[in-house]
Amino acid sequence: MLVDFTQAVNELKEAEDILILCHRNPDGDTLGSGYALLRALRDMGKRASLSCYDRIPDKFHYLRKGLTPVSCEDKFIVSVDVAERKLLGESVSEKYGDRIDLSFDHHGTSRLFAKTTYCEPDSASACEIIYNVIKALGVEISADIASCLYTGISTDTGCFRYSNVTPRTHRIAAELIEKGADHSRINVRMFETRTLDSIMFERMCLDTLECYAGGSVAVITVTVDMMEQCGVDRSAIDSIKPITRQIDGVEIGITVKEEENGKTGVSVRTGESFDASLICAHFGGGGHARAAGCEMALSPEETKMKILEYLYNDVL
Amino acid sequence: MLVDFTQAVNELKEAEDILILCHRNPDGDTLGSGYALLRALRDMGKRASLSCYDRIPDKFHYLRKGLTPVSCEDKFIVSVDVAERKLLGESVSEKYGDRIDLSFDHHGTSRLFAKTTYCEPDSASACEIIYNVIKALGVEISADIASCLYTGISTDTGCFRYSNVTPRTHRIAAELIEKGADHSRINVRMFETRTLDSIMFERMCLDTLECYAGGSVAVITVTVDMMEQCGVDRSAIDSIKPITRQIDGVEIGITVKEEENGKTGVSVRTGESFDASLICAHFGGGGHARAAGCEMALSPEETKMKILEYLYNDVL
Numbered sequence: 247m248l249v250d251f252t253q254a255v256n257e258l259k260e261a262e263d264i265l266i267l268c269h270r271n272p273d274g275d276t277l278g279s280g281y282a283l284l285r286a287l288r289d290m291g292k293r294a295s296l297s298c299y300d301r302i303p304d305k306f307h308y309l310r311k312g313l314t315p316v317s318c319e320d321k322f323i324v325s326v327d328v329a330e331r332k333l334l335g336e337s338v339s340e341k342y343g344d345r346i347d348l349s350f351d352h353h354g355t356s357r358l359f360a361k362t363t364y365c366e367p368d369s370a371s372a373c374e375i376i377y378n379v380i381k382a383l384g385v386e387i388s389a390d391i392a393s394c395l396y397t398g399i400s401t402d403t404g405c406f407r408y409s410n411v412t413p414r415t416h417r418i419a420a421e422l423i424e425k426g427a428d429h430s431r432i433n434v435r436m437f438e439t440r441t442l443d444s445i446m447f448e449r450m451c452l453d454t455l456e457c458y459a460g461g462s463v464a465v466i467t468v469t470v471d472m473m474e475q476c477g478v479d480r481s482a483i484d485s486i487k488p489i490t491r492q493i494d495g496v497e498i499g500i501t502v503k504e505e506e507n508g509k510t511g512v513s514v515r516t517g518e519s520f521d522a523s524l525i526c527a528h529f530g531g532g533g534h535a536r537a538a539g540c541e542m543a544l545s546p547e548e549t550k551m552k553i554l555e556y557l558y559n560d561v562l
Numbered sequence: 563m564l565v566d567f568t569q570a571v572n573e574l575k576e577a578e579d580i581l582i583l584c585h586r587n588p589d590g591d592t593l594g595s596g597y598a599l600l601r602a603l604r605d606m607g608k609r610a611s612l613s614c615y616d617r618i619p620d621k622f623h624y625l626r627k628g629l630t631p632v633s634c635e636d637k638f639i640v641s642v643d644v645a646e647r648k649l650l651g652e653s654v655s656e657k658y659g660d661r662i663d664l665s666f667d668h669h670g671t672s673r674l675f676a677k678t679t680y681c682e683p684d685s686a687s688a689c690e691i692i693y694n695v696i697k698a699l700g701v702e703i704s705a706d707i708a709s710c711l712y713t714g715i716s717t718d719t720g721c722f723r724y725s726n727v728t729p730r731t732h733r734i735a736a737e738l739i740e741k742g743a744d745h746s747r748i749n750v751r752m753f754e755t756r757t758l759d760s761i762m763f764e765r766m767c768l769d770t771l772e773c774y775a776g777g778s779v780a781v782i783t784v785t786v787d788m789m790e791q792c793g794v795d796r797s798a799i800d801s802i803k804p805i806t807r808q809i810d811g812v813e814i815g816i817t818v819k820e821e822e823n824g825k826t827g828v829s830v831r832t833g834e835s836f837d838a839s840l841i842c843a844h845f846g847g848g849g850h851a852r853a854a855g856c857e858m859a860l861s862p863e864e865t866k867m868k869i870l871e872y873l874y875n876d877v878l
Contacts, residue, residue: 406722406735407753409746413736419722420732430725437723441810442773449768452761461758494757 247362254364255382257348261322263293267342269328270299270335274436276327277302278398279350279372281309283326285394286385293318299335305435309394322347325360327372327398329353350375370410373398377418389426396427401436444485447476451486458554459562462497464490465554467546469504483513487537491515498525498561500553502546510549512540520561528556563678570680571698573664577638579609583658585644586615586651587797590752592643593618594714595666595688597625599642601710602701609634615651621751625710638663641676643688643714645669666691686726689714693734705742712743717752760801763792767802773812774870775878780806781816781870783862799829803853807831814841814877816869818862826865828856836877844872 531540847856
């Protein structure tokens with residue numbers, strides 16, 4: 247059931263022994279929301295803990311600075327930034343999926359898997375919602391809470407770069423900086439730190455770059471072997487995907503990625519003239535207008551030719 | 563002479579036939595300030611024009627959208643974001659350098675070359691100052707003015723990423739978005755568009771990457787030949803300079819750049835443990851604590867060895 251803001255806040259006010267759940271493959275927004283809420287609830291004198299299916303990446307460890315584990319009975323369960331139950335991760339979903347009391351989310355595709363859901367699809371980040379929740383709970387925004395919330399806002403907006411940013415996003419960021427958010431150090435950590443391996447991997451990916459259709463289509467091809475040679479994991483692919491589309495003149499940027507299972511994953515990024523989700527839908531995939539994906543049971547080379555053939559014949 | 567905000571605004575109110583000067587190698591802040599002020603003065607019914615020593619790069623052409631040239635007598639001359647006279651560029655400095663009436667600047671190193679100067683060293687961008695000037699002039703912030711001001715704020719803060727960002731920076735950005743600044747398209751243009759040549763150049767630069775001192779020092783070496791091969795100009799170097807320091811574990815990032823005149827330029831970027839300006843001062847250069855530069859009358863290879871020798875012996 248969808249509830250309004252006041253009701254969601256009232257549920258939290260009355261709750262005791264609260265377990266906060268983040269989504270699997272945790273990012274800055276789910277962890278920033280989770281730890282900010284955890285800190286606020288503890289500041290209210292409540293017992294609260296946080297759980298996530300995956301290990302929390304080192305670069306986010308500052309979010310839990312100074313927090314100690316508490317024994318907590320999980321009487322009330324809240325999920326943050328979780329659009330659907332399966333995104334909790336298998337074991338967490340099995341254990342808690344049926345008994346989530348309250349979901350705070352900002353995805354337009356949010357499913358109503360919790361008993362009550364408060365969702366703001368226009369919010370650039372879950373952290374903007376949690377900022378308002380913490381204010382409504384009457385908790386003072388400490389420097390640590392501010393850093394948690396800033397992290398989610400900054401990461402979910404590409405550091406205020408994306409079209410999801412609203413005036414509210416900037417106004418909240420202003421207040422968080424006033425409250426002591428360690429903004430520039432957070433941004434260095436989130437956006438300006440890369441491993442030598444990932445840089446070498448990017449260089450190797452650029453070696454595969456090909457342009458077609460007068461420079462309006464660009465393709466990068468990534469193999470399992472390349473990833474093994476550079477010692478990078480799947481997350482390294484995320485920083486490769488935007489590259490093709492960022493090239494001046496490229497309207498359709500494609501990253502073709504050999505998977506371990508013998509299939510080939512395809513990421514499509516488009517400029518304003520083409521719809522990435524329509525291109526991927528042709529191959530059974532989907533996504534958003536500017537970023538979408540699909541998978542084919544073909545080699546990377548065959549996959550690339552298949553997509554180019556389709557683009558030349560039906561799209562361009 | 564330094565003047566206060568009110569006096570600077572009053573000078574503008576009384577001025578007629580105003581020429582606005584930007585700095586050479588124009589960036590988003592000098593052009594954003596200049597065109598925003600130009601638009602505001604014209605909205606007040608004044609004649610105003612803008613001049614810059616260098617050609618305005620294509621990516622900034624939207625700043626002057628809809629503006630037509632006017633015949634203007636240059637009775638009152640204002641410079642924006644110009645820290646010292648020589649930054650106007652030679653011919654502009656010769657023609658106007660002695661008769662600049664008012665300088666708006668935000669550099670801590672600002673020189674008092676104009677008759678009157680209004681400077682806010684704590685302002686992240688000149689555009690934040692011009693925003694306040696336009697408000698004080700009583701001019702409504704149009705969507706075009708908003709886009710000009712947003713451009714300067716966004717580019718001078720690395721899209722709200724750097725430590726120079728203040729709560730005010732975000733609050734002004736919020737209002738500019740409300741007034742119609744085309745924020746996400748501006749950010750795509752400023753931060754997400756790269757030429758194929760510049761990507762190939764970056765790849766070639768990465769091929770020269772070397773790490774020293776257990777990975778705490780990284781060096782990239784750029785030759786004139788590399789730039790010619792890729793067909794890129796000096797500005798391509800700016801996107802190379804941050805790369806070394808961004809590598810996880812690197813505290814001192816160095817870019818060594820062969821110059822046309824046979825000398826070698828050096829850019830040093832440091833983490834919090836080292837002062838780039840002190841390192842460069844040792845070789846007769848200077849700059850800021852996190853980013854500085856110097857020049858040597860040596861080959862790139864000799865320059866690199868000279869710096870490494872100094873770092874190993876006296877700094878690390």
